[in-house]
Amino acid sequence: MTGTDVKRVFLEALAVVAMGAAFGVAANALSPRGLALGRNYFPQVHGGSAAKEAPRTLPGGAESAGAAIHARLLASGFQPIDTPEVLRLHRDPDYGQELTVFVDARNDRSYAEGHIPGAWQFDRYYPEEHLPDLLPACLVAARVVVYCTGGECEDSEFAVLTLRDAGVPAEAMAIYVGGFNEWKEHQLPVETGARHSGAITEGSR
Amino acid sequence: MTATPSTASGFRAGAWAALGARFFLGAVFLVMGAHKALHPPDFLGALHQYHLFGNHVLLNLTASVLPWMEILCGLFLLAGIAVRGCAVVTLVMLTVFSLAVLMRALALQQSAGLLFCAVRFDCGCGSGEVFVCRKLLENVGLLVLAVTVAAGPADPWRLRHRL
Numbered sequence: 344m345t346g347t348d349v350k351r352v353f354l355e356a357l358a359v360v361a362m363g364a365a366f367g368v369a370a371n372a373l374s375p376r377g378l379a380l381g382r383n384y385f386p387q388v389h390g391g392s393a394a395k396e397a398p399r400t401l402p403g404g405a406e407s408a409g410a411a412i413h414a415r416l417l418a419s420g421f422q423p424i425d426t427p428e429v430l431r432l433h434r435d436p437d438y439g440q441e442l443t444v445f446v447d448a449r450n451d452r453s454y455a456e457g458h459i460p461g462a463w464q465f466d467r468y469y470p471e472e473h474l475p476d477l478l479p480a481c482l483v484a485a486r487v488v489v490y491c492t493g494g495e496c497e498d499s500e501f502a503v504l505t506l507r508d509a510g511v512p513a514e515a516m517a518i519y520v521g522g523f524n525e526w527k528e529h530q531l532p533v534e535t536g537a538r539h540s541g542a543i544t545e546g547s548r
Numbered sequence: 549m550t551a552t553p554s555t556a557s558g559f560r561a562g563a564w565a566a567l568g569a570r571f572f573l574g575a576v577f578l579v580m581g582a583h584k585a586l587h588p589p590d591f592l593g594a595l596h597q598y599h600l601f602g603n604h605v606l607l608n609l610t611a612s613v614l615p616w617m618e619i620l621c622g623l624f625l626l627a628g629i630a631v632r633g634c635a636v637v638t639l640v641m642l643t644v645f646s647l648a649v650l651m652r653a654l655a656l657q658q659s660a661g662l663l664f665c666a667v668r669f670d671c672g673c674g675s676g677e678v679f680v681c682r683k684l685l686e687n688v689g690l691l692v693l694a695v696t697v698a699a700g701p702a703d704p705w706r707l708r709h710r711l
Contacts, residue, residue, distance in 0.1 A: 352698070354633075358633065359620065364613050364617065366619075368612065370616050377588065378592060379608070382604070384608070385607075497593075
């Protein structure tokens with residue numbers, strides 16, 4: 344290739360970048376699932392960054408990973424809770440009376456595939472879709488349990504921050520450390536589809 | 549001057565190789581870009597973990613634009629439009645992605661005390677959780693294809709050689 348050819352190729356590349364950028368901005372603006380460019384989706388968590396250097400394959404097994412996450416959540420000002428406590432709250436009569444509320448902070452697809460029975464969905468990336476229904480329920484509840492996939496998933500933490508900013512008392516909210524993965528591992532009932540859809544798969548316990 | 553049979557067949561083989569590289573690269577970018585464009589929050593979350601952006605607007609903008617850039621490049625490569633320009637763009641993107649994946653994998657390796665190739669995470673590449681060595685090898689393969697398309701012989705089956 345000659346120098347002119349190289350220059351031409353780079354100009355072409357620049358044109359492609361400009362077209363791609365324009366295409367992307369337009370598609371994001373038109374898409375109902377587009378991102379709000381000005382919104383900070385990852386606010387700084389009190390006590391340090393929410394971002395963790397925690398790969399899926401941790402030495403020491405799931406137990407030590409869970410303990411590390413537990414400690415980090417406490418240090419960040421959250422209230423971590425584990426499966427026995429979550430199960431107690433889920434079986435408490437308060438749950439049926441909406442005095443205890445479960446909040447699933449995963450996306451539409453994951454929620455529809457299965458969630459803790461009766462849990463509200465709150466995809467924190469699209470708060471305007473969920474808050475009108477969810478917020479009144481959280482404001483009257485004495486206990487709000489927020490969960491996501493579990494493990495290194497941060498969505499429950501950011502969901503708690505969003506709910507706190509919307510007026511839900513921080514002391515009423517707790518994060519289920521093991522999340523939905525641990526719930527399933529314990530073979531507990533799972534509801535599919537919409538909330539109170541009635542489509543519940545019972546676990547073996 | 550006319551081409552001898554051996555140079556003609558050599559040209560044909562080079563042209564087929566260039567066509568294969570262009571199609572493969574285009575298809576990969578189209579599929580990966582579409583996966584990211586369909587799930588913007590997933591890609592945003594993956595991009596956030598690299599800590600490359602000091603500003604959330606820049607992070608959101610990158611997460612919004614990059615998948616569509618990949619889709620556009622994929623479509624152009626498949627159709628044979630502005631092929632060399634698109635190949636250069638994919639080359640730059642692949643280089644930046646690979647360096648970012650390498651840096652993050654090294655950070656994860658250090659924090660967890662793992663062997664480098666045992667590190668596994670969702671790199672935001674559109675293929676879910678992957679082992680880092682495999683991902684980097686894939687990227688090297690794609691880089692070779694991008695270089696082939698950008699600097700190699702032109703295949704004659706392009707819709708438009710330049711923009």
